[in-house]
Amino acid sequence: MNIIVIGLNHRTADVEIREKLAFNAETIVVGLSRLMDLPGVSEAIILSTCNRVELYVYADNGVAVTERIKDFLSGFHSLERSRLDKALYVYYDDDGVKHIFRVASSLDSMVLGEPQILGQLKNSFDLSLSHKTSGIILNRLMKKAISVAKRVRTQTRIAENAVSIGYAAVELSRKIFNNLDNKVFMLLGAGDMAELAARHLTNCGVKEVVVANRTYERGCALAKEFSGRAIQFSDFKKELVNADIVICSTGASNYVITHHEMERIMKDRRLRSVFIIDISVPRNIDPDINKIDNVYLYDIDDLQGVVDTNMNERQKEAIKATNIIDEDVESFNKWLHSLDTVPTIVALREMADEIKKDELTKLFNRLNNIEEKDRKSIEIMANTLVNKLIHPPTVALKESAEDKDTLISTVRRLYGLNGDRGDR
């Protein structure tokens, strides 16, 4: 029996193939049942996100089943095998477990450490649970993956510090202003990145949003989106006296705020701090205003610099995370191997012998004047009792083929051989 991971992600397949291979809420259910129908497959989970499609399968004879799964994928999504094969990766057993742990911990994500993947994995697992396509092995594997991901999250700083321009702007605002709910935010101009950053900021709950756009109607539309107030572009310098956080992205070819103007505005603000983010290229705000007291000016490169530093930090943390994952892969494998017949029979016998020994010692301690002959008889009786009791399960374990895993798992649970109670 093998654990098989077959999949593709943003590194191995471009978006065209990824969207072809993606499963949606309906096709995933159909896909799961078709997958289970393939000969040799005993458990299956499908994970489908915009950056990856992965199939986790527990099956007999991994290599042959892998071919069947590839054929199934190719047929199901009508994509030629040759194109599909180029994008796919396949991992077996240890490597597969490790890959799944890495995915769950967001080490394999496009944005290292992003948190959504764990939720997506949980959803896939829940779906397979409710359709009963995952069983003893994959259930345990998924639970372990989720706990590994949580361990990585709490024991490393992989998810700390903003790695997008928008979040970097929010984090900086918080370091300057502490809380944002009494702050006025002004969006000057428009543009994808400016709007994205504005959305992050407004989601954090600023007191008021002011939008100034050269096209007043466009400003009104944006203001509506951020539940703010639109003003005439020509009035923005007046409004700057009240704004605490400013994102500027106008298409101007020269500075819309000069050093001299900013100095005057600061006087009118009674020197209250202001955080200005100039996303425009070419820059729209005189970089020298950063030298004015209580004015903090960041341009797009500065923010990108912050993001890059944080990304590097995450990469360092990823190394720590890898160590955690390696530990957990090992402990999972230990459990997996314990599911074999021989270790289970050995464990069963050891348990029975242990009980026998304990009980005999207790008995002999109580009966102190006992003859050697009687002592022997009692021991023989105990041995026979033990042997007869564990004989039928031992035979059943040795004979089983088809439902071996279920039986092993049942025996281990009934006799408490797992040493933990996680196997549910």
Next chain:
Amino acid sequence: MVITFELALSFYFAAAILAIVELVVGIPTISKAMKVLIVAGFVLHTVNVFMRYVLGGQLPVTSLHEAVSFFTWSIVLIFFIIELKYEVSLLGSFVMPGVFVLMLSSSVLPRQIKPIAPTLQNYWLWVHTTLAFWGDAAFAVACGIGVMYLLQEHFVKSKRLGGLYRRLPSLQILDEINYRLLTIGFPLLTLAILTGAIWAEGVWGSFWRWDPKEVWSLITWLFYAAVLHVRIHSGWHGKKSAILSVIGFTAVLFTFFGVNLLLKSLHGFQ
């Protein structure tokens, strides 16, 4: 009695070491351990001050050793109040090294309990000195907060957003605490000068005698009055206020040590 002082000094020393380590590595457990050490040191310190009061029968501020020790005790007290109210991360790292140095300098000074001139023995001693010491202690912590502000401001301005930047509090909260401490310290200092004047009138017959301590207290008082004035009327907060709090504290230190060590004063310890 000696042992409580030595132990308090040792605890402050250990806390100061942890405070500096914490500044470099940033592990929350270290900061917790540091706080435990400070609490232990403070309790012992309090016992020491109290025992000196019992033995001497007066507020233990009659020798330079006692005065510095009581000043240090007041700083730790103010530190706890700010910690409880604001939970400022890393504040200990900027206060404890100073606390240790003060305590150390107190430890090398002669320690015998000296009687105070009977004319000075009344409750004015309590009111006047306690107010003055607590006011100075508030200025001391404001100086620590000011240094934190200047560091953090430097990080944000120069866009060097490393580990220390992440662990230091936000600029706004630091500025708020700085202001709060100035508005605690200033009234205390004002009252200390007023009660001192009244006391002096009772003992020496005049409110103001241009004693060096009086002059320097007045200079300190004028300085902080100016700091608060420009803050309220011209919006001088943030960096400027932080720099002024640091400068102001050097004036406090001079009034405290310089006057006693360099100049001859009625506030001297015979």
